[in-house]
Amino acid sequence: MPIRVRRKELRELGYTFKTDKPDFFNSNSMGNNTIYPPIKSPHFIPISEMPEAELKAFQVESIELLLRRESDGSITAWPGACPHEGAPLKEFKACKNEIQCEWHGLKFSGMNLSMGTKQRAFPGGLLLSFGEEGLSVSPKDVESVISNSDIAGKSKSLSLDH
Numbered sequence: 544m545p546i547r548v549r550r551k552e553l554r555e556l557g558y559t560f561k562t563d564k565p566d567f568f569n570s571n572s573m574g575n576n577t578i579y580p581p582i583k584s585p586h587f588i589p590i591s592e593m594p595e596a597e598l599k600a601f602q603v604e605s606i607e608l609l610l611r612r613e614s615d616g617s618i619t620a621w622p623g624a625c626p627h628e629g630a631p632l633k634e635f636k637a638c639k640n641e642i643q644c645e646w647h648g649l650k651f652s653g654m655n656l657s658m659g660t661k662q663r664a665f666p667g668g669l670l671l672s673f674g675e676e677g678l679s680v681s682p683k684d685v686e687s688v689i690s691n692s693d694i695a696g697k698s699k700s701l702s703l704d705h
């Protein structure tokens with residue numbers, strides 16, 4: 544999918560990008576440019592909808608979540624839109640705990656949530672809580688860009704954990 548097509552698709556959902564106002568620094572760095580739109584209300588994804596060991600996409604308002612239920616009962620979560628420039632991460636292969644975005648080569652570690660996890664901050668200004676019934680997704684009132692100050696180049700692994 545060409546980047547301009549994906550950008551148009553995401554803009555229609557409310558996404559913006561740091562590089563919408565380009566300057567010397569944001570135009571020349573491999574940073575997290577995707578600004579996810581806020582969600583308005585809490586959502587719940589039942590555990591029965593999450594297949595084990597298989598990546599599945601879930602739509603939470605304008606935000607797509609990629610979830611995989613692990614054999615130990617935990618789940619691993621990634622944002623559906625690449626934090627760098629918004630590529631659809633579900634199109635790429637997850638290898639162990641990482642998805643490598645094929646657009647520019649960055650790797651993203653998923654956020655692993657064990658049973659009983661409460662209110663972990665996730666890209667998109669989301670709070671994730673994981674219990675026996677499933678995953679609760681709530682909005683939070685903070686800046687929604689992942690804070691990774693150390694993104695310098697291609698093929699660097701990024702973590703969604705803070």
Ligand code: FES
Pocket residue numbers: 625626627628629630644645646647648649
């Ligand atoms: S869009 Fe650039 S690495 Fe994903």
